[in-house]
Amino acid sequence: FSLNHILILIEMPQYCPTKRGVILVVASIFFLHATLMEKIESRNLIENPSFLLDKDEENDNVVTNYQPPDSSVKKPVMYTFFEPTKDKYGCCGMSHEGHNTLLGAWKEAWEDRGWETTVLTKENAMDHPDFDTLTAKLQDLHVGEYDTKCFWRWLAMATIEDDNEEGLWMSDYDVFPLQLDAEEGRKIANDRAFKSFSRHVPCLINASKHEWDRVIHLMMDQLENRRGKVSDMFMLKQVEQSLGMSGMNWSAEVADTFIYSKNITDGLFINCKHFSWMKAIHLSHAGVQKAWKLGIHPNIEGIRGPGTAIRRRGESSIQLMKDFHQQCLG
Known part of the structure; x- marks a missing residue:
């Protein structure tokens, strides 16, 4: 009518x-x-163009060139850094159990894509000759435990021998692989230059041992002229602002929140074509809060708000990787 x-x-x-x-x-x-x-419908089409994809369009998005890892080829290593806090309640909005679950999910996700994984700790950072110097500087500036550990990971990476003449990979343990499998990782590592795949957010980096050491010293030099909060992220940004790119290569190839889209009839799904060029996804505190606000956080029993979602990132990351494999890798 x-x-x-x-x-x-x-x-x-x-x-x-x-x-x-x-x-x-x-x-x-x-x-x-x-x-x-x-x-x-109009609002969702504006905010999310994939909102009204039907089932046939979703199936067309499957990445069909996925190949299982070749067991005969030496695996590249993805490093991360984790030093447990002494606080019995955990750190950074997460309990000890929450951190361990997230770390386990990180390890499983990268190994499933053909990588070896290694967790570095404070002991590795202490092998660097400038460990005491950097730590003393950070203490003088009243930098907290969490941000101090973020600087330590740079020192830890700069102590790893890279005899194979390839760049060394490091990711935060809340970063999970999308298109970055072991084969692509080896190809990228042939270029030993400093490469950050989330711009000044140092959550996924490949660089030679020399480059890891060079850039952390550039950051240390900037501590004397710090502007605002001191963290490795802000100091890396300050290096770029003060000295230019300084031989660094930055790109934006890491998704900053959950990669789900909304479908009117079936709820959340992954629009694989939209993320076919993304190397990884960073499920940071801010990324989880963003997903919750947009309504694209996976439905996990017992998670009823952004606070709980942050504490239980390990569980939601496992669900995300399961969905990504089923919907995008075939």
Whole structure:
């Protein structure tokens, strides 16, 4: 029915005023519902162009060139850094159990894509000759435990021998692989230059031992002229602002939140084509909060808000990797 049809009906003489009123009420409800649904769909199409993909379009997005890791080829190593806090309640919005679950999920995800994984600790950082110097500087600046450990990981990476003349990979343990499998990792590592794949956010980096050492010293030099909060992320950004790129290569190839899209009938799904060029995904505190706000956080029993979602990132990352494999890797 159109609006003109309704007007004709209520003017017909065989309808008494009561019937005309009923027709008018029903028609009003119909048009309000139609208008509301149109606005909802329009809004979702603007915010998320993949919102209305149907099943056939989703299936077309599957990445069909996925190959299982070749067991006969030496695996590249993905390093991360983790030093447990002495606080019995954990750190950074997560319990000890939450950190361990997340670390286990990180290890499983990278190894499933053909990598070896190694967790570095404070002991590795202490092997660097400038460990005491850097730690003393950070203490003088009243830098907290969490951010101090973030600087230590750079020293730890600069102590690793790279006899194979390839760049060394490091990721945060809340970074998970999308298109970055072991084969691509080996190819990228042939270029030993400093490469950050999330710009000044140092969550996924490949560089030679020499480059790891060179860049951490550039950051240490900037501590004297710090601007605001001291963290490895902000100091890396300050290096770029003060000295230019300084031989570093930055790109934006890491998704900063969950990669789900909304479908009217089936809920959340992954639009694989949209992320076919993304190397990894960073499920940081901010990324989890963003996903919760957008309504694209996976449905995990017992997670009812962003705080719980942050504490249980390990569980949601496992679900994400499962969905990514099923929907995008085939």
